[in-house]
Amino acid sequence: MTDSLNGAAAAAAAPVAAQATQRIALVDRKRHAGKRVRPITDWAFAREANAVPLTGVEFGEAAREMPIGFVHVGKDENDRPKIVPMALMGLRERENLLVSADGSWNGRFVPATLRRYPFAYVRTPSGGDQLSLVIDEACEGLNDSEGELLITAEGEPTDYLQQIMRFLDRYELEQQRTEVFCARLVELELLRGAEIKGDLPDGDKVNATGFFMVDEDKLNKLPDAEVLALHRTGMMALIHTHLVAMGQVQALAQRLESRKVAKT
Structure with a gap:
């Protein structure tokens, strides 16, 4: 089988974690009055995300159990290729090997892109550089009776929602730092196209393409x-x-083989 990670570029640009259905809305004191959010215990919303964006500060933890590659997501303001680091969590399209059949997370590290769900910051067309808080209203954890309240009776953000915004503030800062790092890799021409190729014990082949890695010779x-x-x-x-993390490809292959064996 041949699978491309190019779809990860779309995930990198998405405001919230990849899932089949999204209803992204600005968090509004009237619209979301009385709304609550349950803590995430079911990661099914990420089941089809074989790669998600990563910030540099997360590299150390991510490298312990997943490869880190880079994908091309367009051009920057200087018309140079813009790349984004990605945590690779699957070897086939639309398959996250860290999400179990029951929706539990089968790993130690969860990328911040997923931990922020169902919230994110976006830049609205009329807002310039101003960031706006959005929520995925299709999230199963959004409800009227259980979990953390979003808006107080006075129409102000609760302590919980302010905590979420502080988390997103840090995430935004780390994204900016990571963009500087990625721009430097491009400027120094240190990246090369990469692919993951191999044979599984049952004879099935894996050939994942569409991402980049640092060229050690360069x-x-x-x-x-x-x-x-x-x-x-x-x-x-x-x-x-990043280079050490690419050694985790074998760990993903073992997860894939274990999943295939469990289905037989």
Whole structure:
């Protein structure tokens, strides 16, 4: 089978986690008065997300159990390719190997892109650089009786909702830092196209394409001044963590084989 991770580019641009049905709405004091959100215990909404965006601060934890690749998501303001780091959670399209059949999360680390669900920040067309809080109203946890209240009786954000916004503030900041890192990789021309190829014990083949990784040969040929600058900015540590994380492909293959065996 041949599977492309190009669909991950769409997930990178999506305001909330990938799922079949979304109803994205601005959080509004009148519209969402009395609404509550239950904590996420069912990760079925991410079952088809084989890759999700990652920020640099998450690389260390993610690398312990999933590969980290990069996908192309368009052009930046300087007309250069824009890339986004992705946590790879599946080797086939529309299959997240960390979400079990019962919707439980079968791993230690959950990317912040998924942990923020059903909330996200978006830039509205008329808002310029201003960020607006949105919620996916199709989320099963959104209801009128259970969970954390969103809006107080006075029409103000509850402590819970303010906590969510602080989390999203940090997430936005880390995204900006990650964009600087990715732009530097592009500027130094350190990326190359990559693919994941292999044979499963049952003879089935995996060939995942559509992503990029750091080219170690190009990295080793960088001038000393560039290498020192990457070290001092912490970018070299992110590069090495990414390269180490690609070793988790085998762990994903083992998850895939275990899933196939369980279905037989």
